Structures are given as structure tokens and as C-alpha cells.
Amino acid sequence: MADRNRSYKADKMVELLAPKLTRQVVGSLLGCVHCGMCNEACHYVLTHPDDPKMTPSYKADQLRKIFKRHFDWTGRVFPRWVNAYPPVTDEDLEELKDIAFGTCTNCRRCTFNCPMGVDTATLNRIMRGLLTRVGVMPEGVRVVSKDTWEIGNQMGVLDEDYIETLEWISEELVDQVGGDEQAAIPVDKLDAEVVYTINPREAKYDPRTINNAALIFYAADENWTMPSWGWDQTNFGLFSGDDAMGAASWKHLEEKFKELRGKRLVISECGHGYRSTRCEGPNWSGTDQDFVMESSVVTMIRYIREGRIKVDKSKNSIPVTFHDSCNNARSCGFYEEPRELLNLVASDFREMHPNRTENYCCTGGGGAMSMSEYTPRRLKSARVKADQIAATGAKIVVTSCHNCVDGLTDVIRHYKLDCKVAQLVDLVAGALVLEECAVIRKKAAAKPEPGLPLQGRKILVVDDEDDARVFISTVLADAGATIIEATDGDQAIELAGKEKPDLITLDISMPGKDGVEVFRELRGSPDTAAMSICVVTGHPEFREVIYAAHAEKPDGYMNKPVSPEDLVTGVHRILELRDKKE
Amino acid sequence: MEQAGPSGLLHVAEAVHWTALTIMVLVYTIRLFWLFRFKAGRDRQRPGERYGDTSLYPALYSMANVGMPWVMESTRKNIPFYLSFVVFHIGVAAGIFFAIVGSAYRPFVEIPVVTYVLMVLIGAAFVVAVGRVIRRFARPVLRLISTPDDYFSLITLMIWFGVGVAAAAYTAGLLKGEGYWVAYLFATSFFLIYVPFSKISHYLYYPFTRYWIGRTLGHRGSMPPAIARG
Secondary structure (H helix, E strand, C coil): CCCCCCCHHHHHHHHHHHHHCCHHHHHHHHHCCCCCCCHHHCHHHHHCCCCHHHCHHHHHHHHHHHHHHHCCHHHHHCHHHHCCCCCCCHHHHHHHHHHHHHCCCCCCCCHHHCCCCCCHHHHHHHHHHHHHHCCCCCHHHHHHHHHHHHHCCCCCCCHHHHHHHHHHHHHHHHHHCCCCHHHCCCECCCCCCEEEEECHHHHHCCHHHHHHHHHHHHHCCCCEEECCCCCECCCCHHHHCCHHHHHHHHHHHHHHHHHCCCCEEEECCCHHHHHHHHHHHHHHHCCCCCCEEEEHHHHHHHHHHCCCCCECHHHCCCCEEEECCHHHHHHHCCCHHHHHHHHHHCCCEECCCCCHHHCCCCCCCCCHHHCHHHHHHHHHHCHHHHHHHHHHCCCEEEECCHHHHHHHHHHHHHCCCCCEEEEHHHHHHHHECHHHCHHHHHHHHHCCCCCCCCCCCEEEEECCCHHHHHHHHHHHHHCCCEEEEECCHHHHHHHHHHHCCCEEEECCCCCCCCHHHHHHHHHHCCCCCCCEEEEEECCHHHHHHHHHCCCCCCCEEEECCCCHHHHHHHHHHHHHHHHHHC | CCCCCHHHHHHHHHHHHHHHHHHHHHHHHHHHHHHHHCCCCCCCCCCCCCCCCCCCHHHHHHHHHHHCHHHCHHHHCCHHHHHHHHHHHHHHHHHHHHHHHHHHCHHHHCCHHHHHHHHHHHHHHHHHHHHHHHHHHHCHHHHHHCCHHHHHHHHHHHHHHHHHHHHHHHHCCCCCCCHHHHHHHHHHHHHHHHHHHCHHHHHHHHHHHHHHHHHHHHHHCCCCCCCCCC
């Protein structure tokens, strides 16, 4: 039913509302009894006590009026009876814009305080979406939406800038870990266990968080990658109410993830990004979720639990408190995991009150940071948050959300609080005990320990004289070798075939089968022909006999007495040469 | 020709009452069909990490919210208001019970204990209703969001409670004149017809809105809510 004087845009909004009316939405539109219970749940109400228009039900009523006038029985027949006065002029729409974008951060605190289960935040988001679709939105929303559609991420970070940023972060990180190239960020690696996606704010303003995340992946020896595009896990569609844009942004992520054949999509610490990617994206795009997604907080907890990274909480001893992101806590039930992680990496954690589902918004949510025209009102509404933070006495406010980082930083600056903001990834990176992490342990296991040059080598010491045999065995064992001993020629041949040592030290003058015969037999057998043999003898005159033998020459030769250093160095060199030859 | 006296009027009132009840049931049925014509939203994402719950529990918890004032900050911090809500709605239930049972099987509501309990419950609700009317007029926030229907529904309910107390007093023998009871039945009939078109029909939607919000948030992992602690 169209009002004769209604503007085209206002008319269009009615048309656009119809497909958004699910049973859940209609239930919320019908359910409000105007009891006012939501009133004190809202930080705008608490800080603007003289302005009744801040009350959540008033904001939701703006959409309710359209619904009642055009879809509900009573409103269609008796509109005045239920205040079913929908917007008529473009000026009305401008007023609605200020209400929907400028007096609500869609934090959902009112939803959880409504006895009727009315989801006022969702109604406000729908109103935003209708306005956005007819071109009525704050300038900041317009700019960000344009960047999202045209460039593929909400901050307009160009592909080449993003890649360049990852490259210099990689260079710095490689330097940071002592030149290990494994620390470089892999881009577009196929079949990785983890595909890590970020908030464009990280690439543009805060690359430290990418660096810290990369350090943690390196420390955990993770098989991971970052996509060259489709890397923006945030989604301005959540804020603007534009489901089509929300679906498109989510599709970027999904398509790239599948192209890379990743096992697990990991979402960096961002409240609205987590909600959009993890919860709403599949709904907006009409796609059933068919792959694993998780917050990086969960990933980090897993690494600690599995012993892949080692952390020392005493490295973060400054008092910290935790701010629950609205989207994480109220819309995703994600509030215990960050606390679990925080308790593992910080030694003085103090709860903020209220917390979890009942925490107050940072006041930068719902896209508020991009709407500068509402900044004075936003900062005034932040007094509640400032009081909460100040009461903790903490010096660091930790949060798992980039929006909250910006919002809280503004609050701290405006209210002159003596603290700063950090994210969990920063604290985890700061608490790392790198030398005890998986990557270092693996490298250590793969190469001999410094000072033990024969670590992992098996050596057969053949000598009939006890003193000489014990001396050689002891020196080589102290150098890390595993020793097998033989006291005569037959035993030497038997053990060589059975134990397959890396090297044999062979005495020449022995009773029974002497060293020359043993040497010939070893060289003559296919099983032992290639074995490294170092002759160690007190009879240099026999050297000629050995070298005259029609067989592969010995790999080394030493005269008794031999110093421990020469013995170890000689054996080590023989084995190194053999390794290189292989 | 029989003269129309109080008994004749009572007969008419009772007939109107049952007719109104039938209309209400019919309109409610149509209302629910209308509500269910809208498409159901569907969660396509997997349940939330660790706490996500696809069972009925979050939805049932959400529906039971009305009896758990401690789970919502708005009720936990405002227990007097919550208690007034309880008294008000018990009064509504008592009033409906009084009208229906009083029409169908009057001897039951004439049992002194029953009569006095009903009178107290409806009387308490009347007091709360007076307070609510004053509150709605006095608070700027409520004036801003209130519609004519909000005022009308509340004031007429207050009057209905008042008439209900008088009808109970008549039933208890404290007041003389069948007119109190007749007036109560007519007032109830009016409500039975008016309610499906007014905000008072919120109780029809309550189970559905609470079920849906509980199911949606439960799937994500945020229902039941995490009350502040630590």
C-alpha cells in the first residue's frame, strides 16, 4: 500500500523489507510491548539520560512502523492506533540514518536484556540495510562499501601493497629468529594445514600483529599460508546491513580457501570478522559451511596444549584486563577461550565488570569508527566503558578484536586513562619461549648437538689391546658416538655385518685373523664393502701391506698413539666426506 | 413474555463471553498461520566452537527465561519491577480463570477460599496496573515509545482488574448486585475480541520469539548467556 506523497526511496524501502521478513524477524517486530526493560542495557541511554530517543525500543520502532503500516493487520487498518507512521520524505530517511547509524552500535546488549526475546540489534541492522540500499548512509559507510566492492577489502588495501607488506614482515621475522628462512610468511601455499586470514587494518596500520602471528606459526612449526587475495576476514556488510556485500566478501574467502585446498581457515582476532566469517557469511551467501573455521585464539590454545609452543606467563607481568568484543561474546558465544589463553600467558589478569555476555560495547563497534560525524556522541557514550576500565586498575586492556582496539584506544585517549590496548596474539608472542618450541626442537633433533661431533654415529672399535680399545672407545663415545667393540678379527667381521656401523676403527696387529685380512674380507663382502674404515695402528710398517691390497683403500689412517682431538677430528672428517659423497 | 432482568442480562453476557472466546481462538489461529507464512531463517554455519548447541536446550532455556530473573541484568538489577510483572501476569491469569470457570461452573469460584484468593490476586494486579499507568505517563522514555494502543490496553486492563475485584467481592457476598459479575463478563468479552489485535497479544508470540532467539543464539554458542562473574 503506497502513500501518495511518499518519496521513491521511502517506497523502495518497503519493497526491500519484504524479503527480509523471516519468522524470527517478524517475531521481533511483533513482540515488543514497550516495557522499557531494554533501556538501561544501552550505553547510549546511560550516557544520554535526558534524551529518550536513545532507548533501543525507539530505534527498533523505526522499522516496526514500516512493518506495521504495510504488513501487520492492525497497522494497515488503524495506523494511528499503533503509531504506524513510516518514513515518507527523503528528510525522514536522513533522520532515520542518524538513528540507525549514529545512536546504536548493534552491540546486542539490549537483545539479551529483553524479556520478550526481541532482537533489537538485528532490527537496527535491517534498517541500516534498507537505507544503504537506497543510498542513504554516512559518508564513511559509503567509502568503505565502495572499497569493499571495488578492491575486495574494506580498507582499500591494494594487492601489491599487501604482498609487499608480507614480504618486509617476512624479512624482519627471518632476522628476528636468527636468519632461519622458514620463518618467512608462505603465500598461496597449497594443501596447508592453516590458511590465515586477517583484518586489512593489520596490513595497513598494525603489521605487528601479522608479525606476531607469523612468529607463533613458525614457533609451532605449522604448515601454514596466507592467501594472496581473499584474505580479508572482516565484512562491512555486517555493519552496513548489506547482505549482498556480506555474501560477496565471504565468497572471496571461501573460494580462495578452496583453491588453496587448505585444511582449516584461521581467523585473526577480530570480533566482527569472526562473526561475519564464522557465523553470518554462510547464511548471507546461502552456502552450507563445509570446511573448518576457527579463531586464532583457539589455534594458539591448541598449540600450547599440544606443547607445540611454550609460553612463560611471567614475561607478561603487567596487570591486564579483558574486554569482550560484542560480536564474539554476544553473537558467537566466544568468551571463555580468550580468558583461558590470557591466563596461560599473563600473570596478573583482572576481570572487568560486567563481563562476558554482559560486557559493554567498546563504542567503536557497528562501524562507528568509520562514521566521524557521530564521534562526539560516541565518545560521550564511552564514559561507561572508561569507568569499567578504570575500575580494574589494569595497565593493559586485552581484547580479541581490531575494532575494539581502535575504539578502546579512543576511549583511553579521550578519558585520559593510564593504560594501553593489546591483543592476545601480542601477549602470546611476548610470552614465547622460542628455544622450547616445536620448530627449534625439531631442528635440534635433526642435527648433532654442538660440541658432540659424532652424535648419532655408530662406530665399531676393533683392537685386541684392552687399553687401546678402551681409550679409543671412550674418546669417541665422549664425542657423541655409539660404540661397539670387537677384540679380534672374526668378531669384527661378524659385528660389522650385523650392526652396520657408520665407521670401523681397525687395528692391524691382532692375534688370529689380523687387521689386513679383516680389511680384505670387509671390502670383499657386498654388505660391508662400502663401510668407512679408519686404520689405527702402532705398526706403520704394515701400512704398505694394507695399501697394496687389491681393494678399495681405507678411508683414513692414524698412528698410535693418537691424541683424542686428532682421533675425533679424523673420524669426524671421514664421516663428513662420506655424507657429502652420499 | 418474560421480563428482561439481571438474570436475562447475565444470560446474554455469558453468551457473548463464549462467543468472544471463540472469536479470540479463531483470530489467534489465523494470526499463527499468518506468522508461519513467513519463511523460517536457517543457520547454515556449523555450531559454535565448544559451546555451540544444536539441541533444543538453548531454545527451552530461552523460553524459561521468564522464570529466571537472575539471568538478565535488566531483571536482576530491578527485582521490584520483575515482581510487579509477576503479580500483574498472575492477576491476568486469575482474571481469565475467574471469568471462564465462573461462567462454566460457578459453584467452584463460590468456594470462599477460591473467591478470596482470586480477589487478592486480581486486586494486587490492579494495584500494579495503576502503578504501570502512572509509570507510562510519567517517564519520558515510555511516553516517547508508547502508542495509543499501549495506553488503551493498559488502562482498560486496569479497569478490568478493578471490575474483577468487584465481581469477586460480589461472589464472596461482600457486594450486592449481579451487575458486577455481568459487567466483568462483558469486560472480559471485550478483551477477548480486542486482544488479538492489540499489543496484549504479545503472549501469543512470546514462546515463538524466545524459541527462535534461543535456537539461533544457542547454535552460535551464546545461549544460555554467560552472566558476568569473576
